[in-house]
Amino acid sequence: MAKEPQLLYGPGIRVDVSRALTQIIRHGRTIEWVRANRLPWLSTPLHQQLLYGTLRHYLSLERLVASHLKKPLKAKDLDIKHLMLVGAYQLLHTQIAAHAAINESVSATKTLGKTWAKGLVNAILRNIQRQSQSRPFPKWNPRLEHPDWMADKLTDQYPDKAAELMAANSQRAPMSLRINTCVTSTQDYKNQLEAAAIGYTEGPWPEALILDQPQPTSDLPGWSRGECAVQDLAAQSAGQIMMQLLSSNAVENGALRLLDACAAPGGKLFHIKEALTAAGLRHQLYALDNKAKRLDDIAHIGARLRHSTHLQKHTPISDDRQKINAEDSIVLGCADAGESPLPFTQAFDAILIDAPCSGSGTIRRNPDIRLLLTPGALQQMPPQQKRLVQNLWQHVKPGGTLVYSTCSVFAEENDQVIHSFLDKNKDAQVIPLRLDLDLVRPTEYGLQLLPTNALTDGFYYCALSKMPGLVSSS
Numbered sequence: 001m002a003k004e005p006q007l008l009y010g011p012g013i014r015v016d017v018s019r020a021l022t023q024i025i026r027h028g029r030t031i032e033w034v035r036a037n038r039l040p041w042l043s044t045p046l047h048q049q050l051l052y053g054t055l056r057h058y059l060s061l062e063r064l065v066a067s068h069l070k071k072p073l074k075a076k077d078l079d080i081k082h083l084m085l086v087g088a089y090q091l092l093h094t095q096i097a098a099h100a101a102i103n104e105s106v107s108a109t110k111t112l113g114k115t116w117a118k119g120l121v122n123a124i125l126r127n128i129q130r131q132s133q134s135r136p137f138p139k140w141n142p143r144l145e146h147p148d149w150m151a152d153k154l155t156d157q158y159p160d161k162a163a164e165l166m167a168a169n170s171q172r173a174p175m176s177l178r179i180n181t182c183v184t185s186t187q188d189y190k191n192q193l194e195a196a197a198i199g200y201t202e203g204p205w206p207e208a209l210i211l212d213q214p215q216p217t218s219d220l221p222g223w224s225r226g227e228c229a230v231q232d233l234a235a236q237s238a239g240q241i242m243m244q245l246l247s248s249n250a251v252e253n254g255a256l257r258l259l260d261a262c263a264a265p266g267g268k269l270f271h272i273k274e275a276l277t278a279a280g281l282r283h284q285l286y287a288l289d290n291k292a293k294r295l296d297d298i299a300h301i302g303a304r305l306r307h308s309t310h311l312q313k314h315t316p317i318s319d320d321r322q323k324i325n326a327e328d329s330i331v332l333g334c335a336d337a338g339e340s341p342l343p344f345t346q347a348f349d350a351i352l353i354d355a356p357c358s359g360s361g362t363i364r365r366n367p368d369i370r371l372l373l374t375p376g377a378l379q380q381m382p383p384q385q386k387r388l389v390q391n392l393w394q395h396v397k398p399g400g401t402l403v404y405s406t407c408s409v410f411a412e413e414n415d416q417v418i419h420s421f422l423d424k425n426k427d428a429q430v431i432p433l434r435l436d437l438d439l440v441r442p443t444e445y446g447l448q449l450l451p452t453n454a455l456t457d458g459f460y461y462c463a464l465s466k467m468p469g470l471v472s473s474s
Contacts, residue, residue, distance in 0.1 A: 192221035264294035361458020
């Protein structure tokens, strides 16, 4: 019992978070890299609270700490700077006692091997504490939590929503679930949540739930049995949109051929599988990714959800072989979806492109994006996205559908990509979309979801129909 407070509140957690921040800022790592390679640095709820919280307020905390320093720290002492940012975050944004925040931060300098910084860390944090007690800080300005270039771009593209959008980027995202209706019924799963005293709100469609409080997945009823998946409502919207388009276009006397062209980690892929099965629509489902490791991850997640997958190792494969594999399981192929030939020889009734993007619509879940994304990195995205759309369009059947999606809020990755594509492909026609979600913004070609709706990340969707009898440009 005596060791428990040390485990939860000892300096080791501050050291872990400081080191994680240093990996992100100095080496350009992501939170996902930390999770994959330094999992102990995220091993407790306090680790996660301090890392995510400090990242959400990194820029304002950095300015505050700098204002109390007589001279900037040396580059080699970035870990000490981060230790002070974590301490300042605790003082200003948490209920952690001030003495604990300060004392544990000071003690952490020893673990970092920099005891010379004890007095500095103590002095800076006590100054910040006194400042917060003696006079109120200026009103929080969400713009100051964004790099200037990003704040300017959001203001330019969302003049009526920019302040609200930037404020939403600094909030915690909700935890939403998708009930796997191939394994359990929606009512049975709700009953299990209620029996476990886990509060929830029903989502806009039957399989969606929003938890009142985030939970470890291991504590969710039926997790090991594949009865649910964690998936944001904006991401779940892909399945809703695909079903809108497919329900009226089912192939008579045959099965729909569908491709998820950028499938990892598989959330949308498996949602579509579950929705098609629930609707009784015969289907052959294929998935692509250009990294074998990510295909392994898809297969692993699919196994938990009880969805059979088959990795196709022959390129291309015969039509008969495709049909056999697809009817038995979801066929996975390793290839760059932006290049032909694809490892599947027949065209598709529908293709989903969840394109690689800046992730700017998921900043509240991934606050490292705000610090790592640069204008140059953003400029590199549209050429890749255009290449994907153009190549995959050649694999859509006449009369078929292509759905383009990103988790970005920037027009360069969304409507502008579609505009460029439509200029070159006269056989493409925009299909109007609808979603039963609040605050969805129609764009010229599609729909833009924003995190100003507390239940959704920022996603973009556009659907295109391939008109028979016309030829697209190459």
